Amino acid sequence: MTDSYKTYRRPHDLGTPEVTSDNSVTLTVDGKEVSVPKGTKVIRAAALAGINIPRLCASDSLEPFGSCRLCLVEIDGAKGLPASCTTEASEGMKVTTQNDRLADVRRNVMELYISDHPLDCLTCPTNGDCELQDMAGAVGLRDVRYGYAGENHLEAEKDKSNPYFTFDPSKCIVCSRCVRACEEVQGTFALTIDGRGFESKVAASQDQSFLDSECVSCGACVQACPTATLTENSLISKGQPEHTVITTCAYCGVGCSFRAEMKGEEVVRMIPNKDGKANHGHSCVKGRFAFGYATHKDRITKPMIRDSIHDPWKEVSWEEAMEFSAAKLKGIQSKYGTGSIGGITSSRCSNEETYLVQKLVRAGFGNNNVDTCARVCHSPTGYGLKSTLGESAGTQAFDSVLKSDAIMVIGANPTEAHPVFGSQMKRRLREGASLIVLDPRSIALVKSPHVTADYHLQLKPGTNVALINALAHVVLSEGLESKAYIEDRCEQDAYEDWRAFILDEINSPESMESVTGVPSGDIRAAARLFAAAPNGAIYYGLGVSEHSQGSTMVMGIANLAMATGNLGREGVGVNPLRGQNNVQGACDMGSFPHELPGYRHVSDEVTRTLFEKEWGVDLIPTPGFRIPNMFDAAVAGQFKGMYVQGEDVAQSDPDTHHVTAALTSLECMIVQDLFLNETAKFAHVFLPGSSFLEKNGTFTNAERRISPVRKVMEPLGGYEDWEVTQLLANAMGYPMDYSHPSEIMDEIARLTPTFKGVSYDKLDKLGAIQWPCNDKAVEGTPTMHVDEFVRGKGLFRLTPYVATDERTTRKYPLILTTGRILSQYNVGAQTRRTENMTWHDEDIIEIHPHDAEQRGIEQDDWVGIKSRAGETVLRADVTERVQPGVVYTTFHHPESGANVVTTDNSDWATNCPEYKVTAVQAYKVTQLSDWQQEFEEFTQEQLELLKKAKAPAQVI
Amino acid sequence: MVAMANQIAKNLDYGSDKSKAIAGVVDHIRRFWSPLMLDEIAEFISTGEAELSTIAEQALAQLIEERQAAE
């Protein structure tokens, strides 16, 4: 049993947050001497000396407030009884935390609290884990002189509007920990203390229910509450946990660390881990609450096979499923050639699982036809950063943002897509960092409580490169570049070429104004602001990569960062915000057809030989098919079999019509997933997948942090995902014999220089590791490119703006752009099976009032959206969040068919699809599109075929 | 695929040095395209229907020659 498995106990709380200071002070607490950093509060100093001072309103995740008066102490030479949570420790201070006088005062305080508190401890959900109970015990409360019948709030009504937690005001002690958590930790400012004195109470927004308020359901207030006032519904129904396991969230690229609080094999609740270096004890609604999908009734837990996609499914044993699959795949290969099959890895699965799938394809299938869904979101980052800086990954740790002075956010929506990092960024912005947003849409960051963007460059979709070139033009033409840095760290010839290119008048903000639609004055001012900041950091998301010039834009971003000297230390850097949890890891693990693990090209002889020796096979030195090429080849009849692990290509890839044609032409589609997803409707073999709660492995987040995922329950289908791949490999005749994912990681470490020092032992010890981890960086690397770039000298690359072929016309006068929202996760197969549906039950189309009026469209009307690829129907939201001429939708629900409309345009370098720009027309309609009706019918047919698998066999 | 090749050429073509642009396209396609895709585009080019830009055309000619020499 590792350190990660523990008997349940509330984590120790030191009372006030950690302070960092070069100076320390020494004080005595109850006769014990202790040294602490200057600025530390007395309560924390005492805790560090092992002395716990009673407290109710203080917590080490919040700034002290000093309202409960329970933490009073005596300090030699000081008047009265100061509160230890607000009093700073000083040199030579002598503190007494326990004596008769203090005990009396504390007992009186507790007596007042308890007189207004229901005494139903035995049936209270937090019985056994309540700070109020603990304090009553600690101060020795035995009687309440005021009686229990006085004026109280015992009748106050519960607010159960939020699906995940309950607010029971009768138990509130008005300590304001929830209010501070919402402000300081989450940054949403949804809660206030209403009224004064006895009348005071906690209120959400303007005294609304939690659900109707600004609350984003992050749960920080629930975690902060010392009583049962704010309590998880899962805890109310299941009772107190008995053990905990540290694991990692499987939703987004922040990669929050969690304590899964368990009762046997059942998750009681997920509590963000205070020691988690990516999240520091915070999380969002998905990671904390939306884990119910893991045990949802739609989970398929038995292997199934069928000969045609119009046949009913048949449940079979694992052996039979494997024999069936191997026979089909081998048959296809002997008929159509070695290159006629391939595999898709998933950025939702672990590093070890991804590694194994690409190994199966390269060594077992004998070709390089392996790709990943990260293609459809982040391959341009890999290409752009590798060619300029030398490594395909973000340059910073998340904490770096706390040292940034100017933050540029491009095509990303951190508060929605990467909420925990969004909260951290907001904290820095409240502290005074400036903010520049480049986005066609008015994202939440542009204006939210206590945060306003200094500049919002609201460009036309598809003109990113024009804008970044214009920003660079201002930096160079006004002499704002970091000359010494460029000279010292970058290739001079390439710089001179780039300089001449950027200084060309066509790249000036004035010439680009008509292209980008952004006033040149704003571009100039934003560029000056960014260049002048001591630390300037750039964060970007899918709004950068999902364009026909995605790769060019990433290079443009790297150019700007190099030119302003903003790489290689804390507070700066170029940081992609990855979509899914393990996009980084999937890319690291060799999921692309041209790269072996560690981003090494298949033509690189030395690397190939290394793998050939370890794997005992000859490898092919030329790239295989990417996903779009696989589909093209399938339609052309040359590609016939696919093994898809944890990925929904039918839904997440663009141009659904083309994808459907490709999938129906396959002779063997093997899908491994939790649910019968859209792709599985085209499958011949279904292999039950395992959720992140059912397996061991690692995920790598957007800051290159490798974090452990730990099994808390047995896989429902009987096998962890990596075991299934192993079974398939063995059935195909390529032997694999791992007994634990740690052995797979050891193999990865043997073969990949950046992972050389990674092992499960070290992960257990350190909690998590940021790669590169090798002999030079034994504990990993938080900041990259410190003394020199990974490739040696930084390389400026030319980034000419090439307008996308996707243009508006008379027929298609609007630009459709796509995105995602907080409560749902990518294609939503998981979140759609949780209570998160409360917030987002359908995809809607946002349209500007001006465009809506022209078309006679009103709020909530059905709107047809038509492009040259197809059409679909969505409900309208008439809003000024979008510009005139632009419509916006999310793609979380398969039936909305957002990808029926998107086209096959893609990034020139990596074929990452151009989701962000599609020319469309919008018009009012009264019924669903033809595609949606067909989709309905096909879904119904497939569900019927699934039911037959479960029906008892007919007796003949 | 023709559109892809043209798009690559367009993005790597800057300034007056055409040979640099061609070399860029050759290198890019060599690194990222499966040889099977080259075969297919070669076939299409031989029908005379492929509308390629000059740079894409010259780059592909060089790659196809290489590929045929290797076989």
Ligand code: SF4
């Ligand atoms: S759940 Fe989060 S956003 Fe909602 S009130 Fe609590 S802290 Fe604020």
Ligand code: SF4
């Ligand atoms: S709800 Fe909980 S945290 Fe908030 S004031 Fe009441 S007792 Fe304190």
Ligand code: SF4
């Ligand atoms: S921010 Fe991301 S990693 Fe963290 S809890 Fe939310 S979904 Fe999970």
Ligand code: FES
């Ligand atoms: S803990 Fe210090 S006043 Fe409440």
